[in-house]
Amino acid sequence: MMMMDQESSSPLNRHEQDDVDIGDDEDETDAASAPKPVTFDTFEQVLSAVGSFGAYHWAFIIVMQFSIVMWCGNFVFMPYATYMPTVECHVNGSVVVHDHRNATFFCELYSGGHCTNVTWEAPFRTIIEQWGLLCDLDYVPELINTIQMVGTLVALFFTGVLSDKFGRKRVFTVCFVVLMVACYLGTLAPDWQTLAASRFVVGGLISATFVVNFVWSMEMTGQDNNFVMNLAGLWHFGYISTALIGYLTRDWQLYLLILDAIGLPLLFFYTCFVESPRWLIQKGRLEKAAKQLTRMSQRNQSACNRVLITSDSLSAIPQERDGKRHGLLTLLSSRRLLLYTFLLSLITFATASASYAFVFQVSLLSGSPFVKLAMYGAFRIYIPFVLYYADRKLDWFGRREMIYIPMLIVCLCYTMATMSEVLTGSSNMIAMMAGAVCCNCLWTGIGQYQMELFPTRLRSTSSSVVLMFDPLASVFMPQLVYAERYYHPAPVMEVALVTFIALVAAYTMLPETKGRPLPDTLDDVAELGYERAMRPWKRLRRLLCDTGNDTELLANMEADVEPIDGAM
Template sequence: MEAELIKNDDEKDKTDTFEDILHIVGNNGPFQKRFIWIYNFTYALILSMIYYNILMALAIPKHWCYVPGRENTNLTLEKWWELTIPVETDSYGQDAFSKCKHYSSDNKTSTTTCQNGWEYDKTWYETTIVSDNDWVCDREVYVTQSFVYARLGEFAGTLIAGSLGDILGRRFIIVFTILSLVLNRICMLFISSNYGWFMVLSVLSSTTVNTGFLASLTIGMEITDAKLRETVLSAQYIGWSLGVAILSFIMWIIRRWDYLFLISTVPALCLFIFFRYLIESPRWLMSRGKIHKAYVQLKRVADINNKELPDNFLDRLYAMNKKRTKQKNGLLSLVSSWRLFKNTVLLTICWSTVLLVLQILIYNFGNLKGNPFLIFFLLAMAELPVNIFGKLFSKYFGRRLVQFCAFMCAAISALVVIYYCEDDRPILTLGLVLFVKFFSYLAVYIIDLQAMEIFPTNARQTGTGLCLFISSAVCCISPYITYLGSTYDSRYPYVVVFLLVLIGGISGTFLPETSDIALPETTEDARVFGKDQSYWNFLNRKSKYEPPKKKYGQITC
């Protein structure tokens, strides 16, 4: 009898963790599968098409000065160029007809800038924003500035929207992202000829892309079993890559930027058909003390998973909240301990370097020789194997080792690209660039996974938002780097890529291993996260880390 009383007292003292709660409502049931398909895979697919359609719309077709008179002759275009267009050295160090000058006299003694406008090669593009508005030559910088303003929008939006995600919730960010992108892209159709307003919309349309992407990823990870985190991330990354690949084929077929905007943007509204599956993260609601709202969301999950909730389920949620300590939320939580602050800085460096590399590679696709749509498609397809290898490698070899190897392989590939870039071997150059893209994307896959696992629940959206905020600021220079490559020397972007992946690879080795470890729920958990791990022990992906002992007034949720 005495032993039974002690056992009952222990059960009373025992308080559920959020993992226990997820087990009750189902952490790998029909609800999770539907959420992953709709708001991780499909949402990312559509989001990537909207995000990158502006890149296709601002493509710069091959162009040359229009010189009147050819219509009165029977000369081919090539022969007419020889008579009217001077030859210059391009960024690959090869002789080519000038894009911005023509001869001002018949004896070819002097040249002048284009006086009668430009003609555009329509082999690949029927119309782009650039060809419609003559954003070439001295106005080609408009294209670069458009991308810079878009990055500035991400810079401002990631911190603001990231903080809002921890204040107003993940679901709010997802809804706002969809509506904002659709509205801004539609407005761009009507004001593309007005450079000032186009720049304003470039800023506004980019403010929520990063946080919108991470919001659905965060919900997916917070409502599923720890063993499914790689699956959630892979689904979202596969959706993103397929969206980019599909976008290239759409533009290849229709060849008009305005039709591309409509076809790739409007389908985003269809996501609201499945709005019942877009729940607010109950883990976030618990961290904010919104117990009854968390109960409503958890009951919806349980109903779809065909799980019966115990009669005392709501009481157990309140018990968790009653013993939960008051936590610092938002940016203050990220500096509440040295370990969390250090991890935030390291994640920021890794994210900044690899995202800048990816931005350089994607902006530079137009400078590679060949079919631009096929090149864009291959750059997207280079990401797909990452979702398979990234999931397997990170699971069996841990996050740190895979991330370091990915960065180093990207550095080696970039070095080879620099060596062969100016040779007239477009297929070899493209193949090497694809290797750089693959390994860089593998690195960012691991970094995204680490960010979701290192930041505590009460600051997960804010922490990732801060990292992306700084990364977006760094990425603002990516259009200028590719502009240097297209204007001066095609090797410049890859020199920068090489240096960046070296910095990112070294920084990432100082992050803790997070594979198969419970997510830190509070800043107290994050304070000791990875404390026991040895720097040189790359292959030991198991950590002895356990959440802090539950004492009176202290408990995770």
């Protein structure tokens, strides 16, 4: 009886044991799949864990491309809106055409009200036709161009500092909203003065939002892929799209409305992206950085889903020393950072001069402005692929070569354009466009250096300071375009000269940063190749300051020479 009980109970015991074993296996599986805490020593390790380039980054690139259409469209708005139409004054059965040969006679008729009928012919309804900006008001288009770029100077000065202080996402969102509102108000402008005020705000926030967006995107990308994110920020797609929008709308007010309609849904998409974790870590907000990194890993579906990221995981990443202030004064007080800022500012000024010399003269060159700008964008399409191949496949092609090789080409192109202006008196459009296209390579190199030469808590400030020389060039360029009426080669001659100076500076002083992660602290910046940048200055100092010691050095050398036996 007892044996029966034991035998009958044994299967039950076995089933219970199996249930226990299965339960243990499930617990072991759950334990194996559960996120495990881990500690990171560098931010590059964090990005490798969450996915340094995945679905999250591709989504950001797609949204960025539509943003570029809005930025680029507003950037080239003034060349479109100020395209000089063919104006005919009909008086007493004859027609007087407005051009430089009979401008005085035409203005006497036009301003005196003697024209019985005035006809305007242009591929785009411009503000010149809207408000009659001829004769006594012919300075207004260049003035609005200048006002727009002065706004860029003001906005860049503040947004860079604010972005380093309050975060990339917050500052970008506020500036993007103001940009769209100002763009819309410009379409309602009753006079050119109101439009100028609108362009002051819009012009400032085009560059401001682009810079903050660029820093934001680069800081979320790992060392091996941030160059791809840099290439994604180029404007070739924007120029082609802008030319198409201008051709289809053919009216400056409708053109601005379309740009605003493109930007409106982008605001929602940008709210879906997280704040820069790299910036959060350097600000000491480790807990929020951990949450943002977890969200990135989930969207990338990376292996980090099996890793638990907490504030303790990020505590070992180097941060700036407590109590150390960061801002514009820090950027200017460091000799190393000041030299880097000077070099990049000079290169930026030269590159912007070459770009604006072409863009601002589009309305003066023969042919449709839409076709020329579409060609300008189309000729730039291949550049990202060439740069990507060179960066990945050519060991000798570093960041320095990305600057001085295209700068040499730009200098040669505008030298040819200058010779054409002087010898033939006509614009060499092919040479100017070739030089402007090569500026795309330069903008890529400038952007990469901005990220790789400055620490996280100064990155947005330094980028803004450097890019302030872009509007400085554009403020200067319209005046040269205006001066072209008195000396035709002035714009291209200035570009040829300044690009040559920048070429010499870039070749002799720029350090190489290829293969290095983005620096997070000032100590990281100290590890860069500073000696190469200082070498020309040291040579100049020795040349100027050490010549007085030649006599003393020669005397010491003679005193050390022992007499030879048998001499005398």
